[in-house]
Amino acid sequence: MAEVNLNRLSVFVALVRAGSFTAAAEVLGMTKAMVSQHIARLEAELGVTLLSRSTRRMTLTEAGSTFHAACLRILAEAEAAIAQVGRGQEKPSGTLRLTATGDYGTAVVAPALADFLHLHPEIQADLVLDDHMSDLIAERFDMAIRMGWLRDSNLRSARLGSFRQLMVASPAYLARRGTPRVITDLASHDWVALALLATPLRWTFTAPDGSRRTVRMRPVAQANNVTATHALVLHGGGVSVLPDYLVTDDIRDGRLVVLMAQYSLPDCGIYAVYPGRQPPAKVRAFIDHMRATVATPA
Known part of the structure; x- marks a missing residue:
């Protein structure tokens, strides 16, 4: 036939x-x-x-x-x-399968997702936290929340907001090693490196007058994710650069101290990334919800 x-x-x-x-x-x-x-x-x-x-x-x-x-x-x-x-x-419905990094996923995405599910009871969620970049199509994700600077790809993206990078250390570490006063002091301090970064030991700071200074750090430890780097710094392991969403409470409560705040590092973007030109309503709704969450101070 x-x-x-x-x-x-x-x-x-x-x-x-x-x-x-x-x-x-x-x-x-x-x-x-x-x-x-x-x-x-x-x-x-x-x-x-x-x-x-x-x-x-x-x-x-x-x-x-x-x-x-x-x-x-x-x-x-x-x-x-x-x-x-x-x-x-x-209409938003079905299962929203999404992925994010472990630190941002725990600190921001998971709480935002819980609020989102209350607003949309017809949606279920499958949140996967992974510090390595997932293949959205092969792993059948509806979307990913990605940080920093996006690589070229055939995926679509929507900017949700941004976060600041802050150089911090614990009071115990500073009491033991002293507080760096000028950028060149950093080269002699203990640095906790985030191994995921392309250049974890080389940092370029912008001064108030717009000039830029690049410093190569001396590592005493490195970790393969932001959460572990945060824990090392919090317990006196050394100095590092961490995202503001992870250290805001620590700074407010005195567990961490911002170093040389007059110098700045580039702000990093927060993006929703998804396959296809026309994302379903559940993805569009969560993008809007995340934009509102990022725009609202904690």
Whole structure:
């Protein structure tokens, strides 16, 4: 049996509903000859006769009647599937599968996601925290929250906001080693490096007058994620640069001290990244929710 052209199923159903080739042609917007040709080819593809024709009337054969009932179910299921996809584009629903880094995911994304689920009870969530860049398509993620500077890719992105990079140390460390006063002092201090960065030991600072100074740090320890780097610094391991969303409470409560605040490091972007040109409503809704979350001070 040849491969069946599924487009002919709708022509067959329309013909049976209309009751004649002439009436079906009018409904379908095609010629009577074209309708007849579609049915003839469908019968050839199936290898059965669907209709008994005479000069005055048309009737379904036994095979045609059975096939017609099956076609009605198939087309109804297709229409329902199309409608369901359309609703997914219009109203947030289903499971939102997303990924983020361990530090930002714990500190910001997870709390924001909990609030989002309260607002949208028809949505479920699957949050995966991973400091390595996931393949959204291969791992079937709806979206990712990514930090810093985006690499070129075929994915779409939406900027959510930004965060500041702050150089910090614990009071215990500063009591033991002294507080650096000028940029050149940093080269002699204990540095806790974040191994994920492209240049974890070389940092360029901008002075109030706009001049830039680059310093190479002396590492005493390194960690492969921001959370571990934060813990090392918090417990007196040394000096490091950490994101503001992770250290704001520590600075406020005196557990960490900002060093040489007059010098600045570049702000880093926070992005929602997703595959496809038209993200579903659940993704669009969470992007809006994250924008509001990032824009609202904690």
